[in-house]
Structures are given as C-alpha cells and as structure tokens.
Amino acid sequence: MIELGILLVAFVVVGALLGLIWAHFAPGRPLGYVVSKDAIIPDETESFIASDGRFALYTALAGAIFGAVAWSRRGTRGPLMVLALAVGGLVGALLTSVVGTAVGSGKATGAPNSVITMQLAVHAKPMLAFEAFAAVVVYTLAVLFNDHADLGRGDGESADDPDDPDDPDDSDDPDDPGTGFPPGYGADSGIDSGVESGVDSGADSAGETR
Secondary structure (H helix, E strand, O other): OHHHHHHHHHHHHHHHHHHHHHHHHOOOOOEEEEEEOOEEEEOOOHHHHHHHHHHHHHHHHHHHHHHHHHHHOHHHOOHHHHHHHHHHHHHHHHHHHHHHHHHOOOEOOOOOOEEEEEOOOOOOHHHHHHHHHHHHHHHHHHHHOOOOOOOOOOOOOOOOOOOOOOOOOOOOOOOOOOOOOOOOOOHHHOHHHHHHHHHHHHHHHHHHHO
C-alpha cells in the first residue's frame, strides 16, 4: 500500500510539472471577441488543436512511463495497481490542465464587445483521460504477455534456480536424499558399468580360488 501511495504522489508531482511544460511550449493563444459573459468567438481554432495535441502527447507519454514503471514493481502487481494507475492518471492529467491554465497567459472572459487573448485550456475534454488510458494499456499488455499465475509477484527466481530449496529437481536440495553422485553419473556415462564389472570379476576370481 505504501508503494501505491508513492505512485499517486508521483502522478501529482509529474502532473504539476507537465502543466508548466505545457504552458511553456503551447502555441500562442488566439484572440477572441467577447459577445457576452459566456460567449467568446475566437479568430481562429488551429491553436486550440495544437495546444490540445501537445497536452495529449505529454500526458499519454507520462502515463505509458508510469505503466511500465508500475509493472516493474513485482510485489504490487495486481488489480489494485491498475486502479491506482487509472486514478493517478486522471488526477495527474487534471492537475496538468489546471497548472497549465493558471500559469499560461490569456483571459477566460472579458467585457462585452471587447477583444481578449484567450486563455490556455484543454478544449477536447476526453483528452483528460489519455494519461490514465495509456498507463492502464501498457500495464495490461504486460499482464497479457506474462505467463505466471501470480503475475510474477515472487522474488523473481526462476523455477530452475539452483539455490531454490523447494526445487524438486535440485540435487542440492537438503530435503532430497539424492544419490550423492554428480549429474550424469550412471549407466549412460559408462562409470556404473565399469564399477559393476570390476566387482563381478573379483567375485568370480575368489570363487575359483576356493
């Protein structure tokens, strides 16, 4: 749970930083004619598309990185991490929007029949979900390509780890009586047959002497 909390804090910090970056690199804000308090006519909309596109790019990239980093934390893999990524992504993107709008130049309204420089803002609201979506998608893809029933939440040791005391195929397992001989020591190596033939010939010689 501590790591999930740290993840959410990281989303908040990165979201605020992305807001500053977005405001700095966003294109110039268009002019707008204020018809009334709630109605402003922009002189062009290309800058809206450009600023929204950069917002989507920054937040989606951050979400993908968060998803990859979250998967690298073996002990917290599972549905709770997916929920944390979704919530953190939404909070982070919202904070990016708020900070970017706050530090960006421009106005949201003005006196009727006046011309203002419009405020930086996210106009396509579904883009606020891009960060969470990217984080969850990256994490889900990692889950789909994982072949462990527990998503690999163990200590990372493979089933053939020679130091694993629970490995039934481990000749050094303290619970395995074993044979005391190294791997490959047997009929296939020719060692057993040599020993057995030597013992048999010795027994035959002793019998003939008697």
